[in-house]
Amino acid sequence: MSVIVLSEDNFDEEVRKTDKKVLVDFYADWCGPCKMMAPAIEKIAEEVAEYAKVGKVNVDDSPEIAEEFGIMSIPTLLIFENGEVIHKHVGVTDKETLMSELK
Amino acid sequence: MYDIIIVGAGPAGISAGLYARRANKNVLIIYSGESNLEKAEKIDNYYGFVNGISGKDLYENGIRQAENIGVEVKKEEVLNIEMTLDGFAVKTIDNVYESSVCIIATGNKKLRPNIKGIIELEGKGVSYCAICDGFFYRNKNVVVIGNGKYAVSEAKDLENIVQNVKILTDGKEMEADTTFDVDTRKISQIIGEDRVEAIKFEDGDTIDVNGVFIALGEAGGSDFAKKIGVILDKDSIKVDENMATNVKGLYSCGNSTGGLLQVSKAVYEGAVAGLSAVKYLNERK
Known part of the structure; x- marks a missing residue:
């Protein structure tokens, strides 16, 4: 499955109201480290497709979501379970760590 | 090339x-x-x-x-x-x-100075990259902790985005020329729970800030x-x-x-x- 583009319109549905764990990547197009993180995020989305979801929030397009989760630095990666944040990583994070937290 | x-x-x-x-x-x-x-x-x-x-x-x-x-x-x-x-x-x-x-x-x-509160507030107002995170501090007050040309360079990256930027040297001498406000007092703590709120100096004084950018030495x-x-x-x-x-x-x-x-x-x-x-x-x- 590919990375879900998240916005105010679908955030509740895709992240809060699902029984799967969800990895959400907060990023912006002008952020160098975010671009570095993007290929890993795509790969994770493919590899966890059977049991978890992966989405991304562009902080320029959806500042309200970034504000709600207190995002002050990008990339920030949040992992949700039952609508709650269970892991938070600020900065580029290795794929293995994220994969193990999505299991 | x-x-x-x-x-x-x-x-x-x-x-x-x-x-x-x-x-x-x-x-x-x-x-x-x-x-x-x-x-x-x-x-x-x-x-x-x-x-x-x-x-x-x-x-x-x-x-x-x-x-x-x-x-x-x-x-x-x-x-x-x-x-x-x-x-x-x-x-x-x-x-x-x-x-x-x-x-x-x-x-x-060393990336981080030994200041209480830094690790706990990373990603909540403590940042290591002005160009990446300056965006989140539009019209807010920020400080850069450092004392060299690197700190000045980070302050320059921030000055057009934020309301006010000041350089704090944390007790060290400022080693680069700059027109930014410089405060050389030693810092005792960065205060805040979910977000950075203030900097407390060892003399007991505090200043309100929204963001702290770390740019030590070179x-x-x-x-x-x-x-x-x-x-x-x-x-x-x-x-x-x-x-x-x-x-x-x-x-x-x-x-x-x-x-x-x-x-x-x-x-x-x-x-x-x-x-x-x-x-x-x-x-x-």
Whole structure:
């Protein structure tokens, strides 16, 4: 499955109201480290497709979501379970760590 | 455009340069500041020196050795390393140099100052990258903690976005010329729970701030790495067995990668980084 583009319109549905764990990547197009993180995020989305979801929030397009989760630095990666944040990583994070937290 | 730019001229950087130059690559080494090696009075545990050698001599010999085989060596303070379409741009105070490959061999620089609250508030107002995170502080008050040209450069990146930016030296003398407000008092704590709220000084005074940007001393390997998107392990750059980082074409070696802080380890890693960089360039053609 590919990375879900998240916005105010679908955030509740895709992240809060699902029984799967969800990895959400907060990023912006002008952020160098975010671009570095993007290929890993795509790969994770493919590899966890059977049991978890992966989405991304562009902080320029959806500042309200970034504000709600207190995002002050990008990339920030949040992992949700039952609508709650269970892991938070600020900065580029290795794929293995994220994969193990999505299991 | 160089084939390889190496930042740092200690044993790791020089060793990488020697191997790359001997493979006919066009190599530039940029360095500044004091090397840990230069400060070591005597090195007694490195192969081949019967009576030991002073750190300063070993360091200077290394630079001369690299120059003798055709490595270009420049003494300039590097402020930033950026990715370009076909490699890297290494920005110093006065110049920009471009290369296909970059090797970070800047030694082990501490990323975080010992100030209460820093780790807890990372990502909640404490940042290590003005250009990445300045956006979140539009019309807010921020401070840069540092005392050199690097701190001034970070403050400049912020000044057009934020309402007010001030440089805090945390008890050190300001070592760069600047028109920004500078406060040299020692900091005791960064205050805040979910977000940074204030800075408390040792004299008991507090100032309200929304963001704290860390830019200690000269920019080091971990500072560059964070801005490019290299994965770090605490303050060290994470590399594989080929000294490659997670960023294509970017390598690191020596004390920058953590572990044993010894000349022998730096020389070995430099050799591996140099040879890996050569292999990468040859395969890319």
